Amino acid sequence: MGLCVGARAVRIGVMPLAIAGLLGSGAVAWADQLKMGLLVPGSVSEEGWNRIGYNALKGVEEQLGAEVSYVELQQNPASFAKAFYDYASQGYQVILGHGFEFQDAALEVAEQYPDTYFLISSSDIHEGNVIGLNTDTSQPFYLMGVVAAKMGQKAGLVGGMEIPPIQQAFEGFKAGARSVNPDFPISEAYIGNFTDTAAAKEAALSMIAQGADFVQPNASGATVGGFQGIAESGKNVGTFSIFSDFTEVAPDNILGLYKADYAQGVVEVVRSIMDGNPPQSNVAFGLKDEKVMQFTFRDDGPSSVPEEIRTEIARIAAEIAAGNIRTMSN
Known part of the structure; x- marks a missing residue:
């Protein structure tokens, strides 16, 4: 992939899939297998926020049979836009920018790729094909x-x-x-x-x-x-x-x-997109979503x-x- 200098792109576990058997009635007719990309502000090898984004990507791969790839970036807005462009131009139908800092770059690129869904973690936005996924911390x-x-x-x-x-x-x-x-x-x-x-x-x-x-x-x-x-x-x-x-x-x-358990939340959002029912507003997870948010004592x-x-x-x-x-x- 032609990603920006200093970024690390990794494609993981491509799994063949007969999309016709996966999608229900009214689903989006993907030209090819579902492809999802992930942008993280750092390394997925670190426990914490970046690993959560990686787990979400893996959840989509394992549960929805997607071809997935991720890129590790530094805090550089220009590199964010470049990575979004690269994924969208290569036919990735869903791209997750894992952090609020990716929002502006997604809005910039989304105008040129109206058929690509740009999901932005920790964001309250919903503008066309840019959808915020906000866990109410x-x-x-x-x-x-x-x-x-x-x-x-x-x-x-x-x-x-x-x-x-x-x-x-x-x-x-x-x-x-x-x-x-x-x-x-x-x-x-x-x-x-x-x-x-x-x-x-x-x-x-x-x-x-x-x-x-x-x-x-x-x-x-x-x-x-x-x-x-x-x-x-x-x-x-x-x-x-x-x-x-x-x-x-x-x-x-x-x-x-x-x-x-942000991973499962992302899986369900991507599933809804595949089924032709994308979110009509920003997605907000909270304590009401027991499968997503847990608070426990030691x-x-x-x-x-x-x-x-x-x-x-x-x-x-x-x-x-x-x-x-x-x-x-x-």
Whole structure:
């Protein structure tokens, strides 16, 4: 593939398929086998956000029999557009840009390829053939905020870039904490990228030095640096694994895990496109989608969330799923 310099493209597991037998009535008549491409802002070998995108691609391959390929990119908007162009020009019918940062490039390219669907993770957009797939992280982060305010005295939030998905998550955290204590102190910092683990580590250590006893990193590939800082502080600081299990990084600090089975969500969206029923609005997964979003507590750590708080969290989660609690101010 003629992808941009510095990108790494990989085609995986091509599987022959009789498309006529896969598609139901009213389905899109693909000229060839379904082909899906993936753009990730980093390496799929890393646990966390990029691996989730890869798992989604593999889910489409395994469940829908698609020919799939992915490309690993640095944070360079010009390379995003080039990769979208390359996939679309080679007949890929579905391309997933795994992150909000791919949205502008998708809009640029989509105008020239109206028959290609551009799916954008962590986006609220729906413009023609550009469809946002947004997991509402404000909901599980709201639960983390409740836990932080009930168990601690001060919290710190370490973000990557100050973009809507990260802001949404942190707004949810703050709303949850302040539902318990309106004056609960929360510090917030952004490292300006998603790759600098050292910066995330230093930001976490700085917050702990200023009295934070709960620190939550959320910085894609750099997230692990935040957990490293929490662990190396030697303090009794709580946190939650997000997207993947980071217990090995901070074994004395992880209280639980927020994980989204985004892969299955993507599979169902692609399936609907193949069946001729593409989403008519932005797709938003939340606590109501039990197969997609899970929030669990850890039972094997040196510190754990008390049973009465767990019971309260279960009640709040049910209220959020039912639409009775707003996890964001707007």
